Amino acid sequence: MDVIVVGGGLMGTAATFFLARRGLRVALIERNRVGTGATVASFGNIRRTGRYLPQLPLAHRSRALWGEAETLLGRDVEFRVTGHVRFVFEEESLEDMRTFVSAARPWGLHLEELGANEIRARFPGLAPGAIAASYSPQDGCGNPRLIAAAFAAAASRLGAQIIEACSVGAVERAGADFRVVTSQGVFQAPRLLNTAGAWGARIAAGFGETVPLTPRAPQMGVTEPLPHRILPVVGLWTRRPGTDAYLRQVERGNIVFGGAVERGHVDLDPGHAKPDPTKLPRQLQALQRLLPALAKVSVIRTWSGCEGYVADMLPVMGASATTPGLYHAFGFSGHGFQLGPGVGDVMAELIATGRTETPIHDFRIDRFAAAAA
Incomplete structure (x- = not known):
């Protein structure tokens, strides 16, 4: 060995x-x-x-390796180039976004800045109050x-x-x-x-x-299947605690989501992490800023895991x-x-x-x- x-x-x-x-x-x-x-x-x-x-x-x-994963591993791991959009709702967050976009360019990451009108045209139904967004077209998601x-x-x-x-x-x-x-x-x-x-x-x-x-437990969830209309992974730029939600829609129609609530405590012995049902209403409220349609959607499962921070x-x-x-x-x-x-x-x-x-x-x-x- x-x-x-x-x-x-x-x-x-x-x-x-x-x-x-x-x-x-x-x-x-x-x-x-x-x-x-x-x-x-x-x-x-x-x-x-x-x-x-x-x-x-x-x-x-x-x-680059995610792009080669199916060939390397001999199976589809559901890597999809969906793009990644991050919305901005506050002026201070717009400053943060523009600082990052400019600073990342010499490191080889080129992001598009979208204004409010372009957001409405390209992503109808998402983040109706957003004033701007960054968009990374070559990023995406995997299973x-x-x-x-x-x-x-x-x-x-x-x-x-x-x-x-x-x-x-x-x-x-x-x-x-x-x-x-x-x-x-x-x-x-x-x-x-x-x-x-x-x-x-x-x-x-x-x-x-x-x-x-420190071991921490994220709060994750998934909704019932809906018509597939959301292609990119969705997040936001924010300095405000309790608003940093994110979501994506899988090809089967379910919306996977997380963020917006404090990560839970985990004891490493035995290391079992559980979602906290009392946090779910606050999480869904934050997510509705990104996708108002979630107000009328059922959550079918929540989960967590033990992560090291x-x-x-x-x-x-x-x-x-x-x-x-x-x-x-x-x-x-x-x-x-x-x-x-x-x-x-x-x-x-x-x-x-x-x-x-x-x-x-x-x-x-x-x-x-x-x-x-």
Whole structure:
């Protein structure tokens, strides 16, 4: 075995696939089923708008891989280039949008600015009070229920071991190897990739690396099917708490939604996240600003998942600062779905070659130690 990957969400399964594609022998260990943690709780948004600017090279790399996903993985993961529109209702948010649009251009992201009349013409029925919007035509959405399983299956075909329903105990150094003690035996390899999501900080702490990470539970929901009329993923620019809702309509007609309410608390033991039904009325009220028709639509299901939020809202990616052979990719703070394929590809490149073409310096784990010094 060359590499052990701990954590079978989108980051872990994508990394396993790209490692196996490079010819490395890989074992992926997942406590439940692959993709059933934060990945399956995701909204499914594949967007680059609003990202931390130095993260855009990684987002561009990942967007290219989303476009190749069906060919790479041998199945349709429902990636669709629907466009991503973000509406503006307040003047201060218009300033924020224009600042980002201008700043993102040198990073290779070109967004359209739409005025009120163009919004009405292109997106009738959406955001009737909006004064402006940004539009990213090449972004879109994918199916969170399909993508991690597809990466895992493709990795397995390349020879990777996918070990599910396998709880992890001790993770330690054993000479030149890492030793992972699990409910299904002991695994050893000279390299270890920590993609354990909200549990990633625990693994890092075992090697003397502290990450200020808090587990949180998003509030997600889906409506009854409606006639399919909304093509783009929909969000908004806002500084106002409790208004940052987002939605998209799937091809079957259901509207998937999230945001606008505070994320719930999650205890990592056992890590089960539940939606709070008392938050749903406030969430629907915020969503009606984007889509007034939701006032007469039934919600058929709500759900949540355990996500890891880092204090600075940036992920941890790269090599360990304390332990040779250890690598991290966790803490994506609710913004990781679009990045997943790119994260897997970058981490595989780093592990296999010792370098990566895509800059990830800002996400290094020792930034917290430096800040505390």
